Amino acid sequence: MLNRNGIYLIIALLAVFAGLHIGFAPEGHDGRTTMTTLLGGFAFLLMTVAIVLSTRLRAAEALFGGLDRMYQVHKYCGVIAGLLVLLHFLGVPKALPAGVSELEMSLVPSAPMGMVALILLVISLALTLNRKIPYHRWRLPHKAMGLVYLLVVGHFLLAPPIFFERFGPSGILLICTAVIGILSYLYSIAGKNRRLALEYTIESVNALERATEIVLKPVGDNLQHKSGQFAFVEVQGKGWDEPHPFTISSAPGEDRLRFTMKVLGDWTRKVREELKAGATVHVHGPYGRFDMASAGRKQIWLAGGIGLTPFLSAVREMKPGDGREIHLVYAARNSDDAIFLDELDKRAAELGNVTLVPLFSDEGNFARVDIMKTKLPDPLDSYDYFLCGPRPMVNALMKNLKAEGVGRTRIHTEAFEFR
Ligand SMILES: Cc1cc2nc3c(=O)[nH]c(=O)nc-3n(C[C@H](O)[C@H](O)[C@H](O)COP(=O)(O)OP(=O)(O)OC[C@H]3O[C@@H](n4cnc5c(N)ncnc54)[C@H](O)[C@@H]3O)c2cc1C
Known part of the structure; x- marks a missing residue:
């Protein structure tokens, strides 16, 4: 189920950091230094969020509306963090302020650590986003991204005060989140994130x-x-x-x-x-929180191929006299491909409140809003929608349903992929 509370929480965290970082900027820092370290701080906070989300904590699932959505947010946090790190790198003043010894600065490992982290982050993100890499090969390098995180922690902890006040209010916030991030990383790689x-x-x-x-x-x-x-x-x-x-x-x-x-x-x-x-x-x-039981009385369940499985469980559970009006739109290539069609037909007849609407693409019937309109008794905006199937199909349907005036909070989707 759609839940944006987790996103609002992330925005609030970034806003608090920005407030502390700009509001308490040391006098000696110029605007450029403050802004580029702000971007670096944002990147670090988003990396921390990504790591915390990989713990699969039940409380976080509630805030984001399901584990699949948590993994999507995890991915976007990683990508945005990567972009912010690049901006941070490009923006950081390259010339040292007057009176600062170059030799002294060259002995501080913060900059090389940041540089190595940046290179590893770009490589890891490129690997992570490459969908051609099979999951079992992708998993280990992805887990190793935690090491990049440790380098970033070293980068800001060792940063010279002319660039970043690690014990200023925003620095303390980063240190606290670093502790949470490192504990979360250890928790996940120890396999503790697997539920019962x-x-x-x-x-x-x-x-x-x-x-x-x-x-x-x-x-x-x-x-x-x-x-x-x-x-x-x-x-x-x-x-x-x-x-x-x-x-x-x-x-x-x-x-x-x-x-x-x-x-x-x-x-x-x-x-x-x-x-x-x-x-x-x-x-x-x-x-998961793909919860058909908690929505309105009139519902459309739209299954694309194997996306039938959540609805199969629901139809198997339902008892006669359920009170809801359900249209189960089942999109498949043809009747051979539509597995469990006979069982669904039988259950629909037993239950009375479930109407099965098969759409076979071999017959020219696709899971499209214009075709659904002709098959449903009431206007499209009178239903709650549950969509499960291939991502392009679900995205296209969601866009077209919104264009037909169906509110976003009435459209629930389940993605069969985390990457
Ligand atoms: C929440 C959720 C529910 C799902 N429910 C069903 C279902 O009921 N029926 C069904 O047929 N499929 C379902 N899937 C998809 C199923 O997990 C993949 O098809 C399966 O893991 C493919 O493995 P493979 O090695 O055969 O194929 P591959 O070709 O290796 O992978 C195909 C896709 O599955 C992803 N994948 C592969 N291995 C894993 C893994 N260990 N963990 C996470 N993702 C992986 C890959 O990233 C790729 O996108 C679901 C996926 C998710 C995320």
């Missing part, structure tokens, strides 16, 4: 059209989740590498946990081809 791991055994692996359903039997406690939430699935055994996020497609309260995985890359192919009943799996979670 429960053990399961694979009961069955079911091949579907270009997707696989895995059914998990709990060894001990079963995960307590709400429909729309997701979890990280970590197969135990050699060669399975890191945990992968998937929406839980079973209904809350079922005695088995089910995930439906589109075959997309190495890991999901391995699930389909090599995972066997009896294998052990750890499930970390639940995460």
Whole structure:
């Protein structure tokens, strides 16, 4: 669910820093020095926010409206910090103030530390933003970005007072955030950011059209989740590498946990081809706030392909007499690609309040606002929207719905990617 409180908090942090930094600027500092160190400070605070967000703390999830959104903010903070660091570097006065010894300054490691941090940051950001790098290769260099952070801490702690007053009010704020940032980094690399791991055994692996359903039997406690939430699935055994996020497609309260995985890359192919009943799996979670239960009475659930999974869980959970009017728009290439179509049809007939609207692109029906208009009984702005599917589809729909007068707070989206 959209929640901007986290963003407002970040803006407030930057504003407090700016107030302290400009308001208490030392007398000897000229305007250029104050402004460039302000940019450096902003960059450092945004890096700290990015690191804190990677702890996946539940409280932060509430402030940002879900873990997927936290990771988006994490990414934007990193990118904006990179740009600010560049501006900081370009803006810092290159000539020393009169009376300051060049030799003395050359012995202070702050500038070289800053330079190394800048180079590493630019390389790390280029790697991070390169979507062609597979996730398992991308993860380690990405985690190593914490070392850049430590260099930046060294850079400002050792900065000569002619450039930055580390024990001035804004310096103390940076030192406090540095402590939080370093603790958060250690917390994440120690793997503490993974929520409760429960053990399961694979009961069955079911091949579907270009997707696989895995059914998990709990060894001990079963995960307590709400429909729309997701979890990280970590197969135990050699060669399975890191945990992968998937929406839980079973209904809350079922005695088995089910995930439906589109075959997309190495890991999901391995699930389909090599995972066997009896294998052990750890499930970390639940995460996410794609909460259909807390919205208005009239809702459109729009699923693009595998984006069906949160709605599948919700439809499986729903009881007759639910009171809501739901139109489940299911966009797929054709009826073969639309997995679970028969089950959805059956559930819609049992429930009475769910209308299934299949849109098959092979028949010229796309998940577009103009096509949806012709399929829905009421004006578009009378519904709450839940969109889950490929990012270009979700972004285009969101833009067009807003153009049709649907308020942003009534459009809820789930991104199936963190990067
Ligand atoms: C919140 C969320 C819910 C999701 N729910 C579903 C679902 O219900 N069904 C489904 O089929 N897919 C879902 N996905 C997508 C699923 O996680 C990826 O398709 C899967 O991890 C791909 O792995 P791969 O190695 O086979 O493919 P790759 O080709 O390596 O990766 C494809 C995409 O998945 C991302 N990815 C790969 N590995 C990871 C990882 N360990 N952690 C995070 N991202 C990774 C990559 O960055 C890339 O964008 C969800 C993703 C998120 C973030």
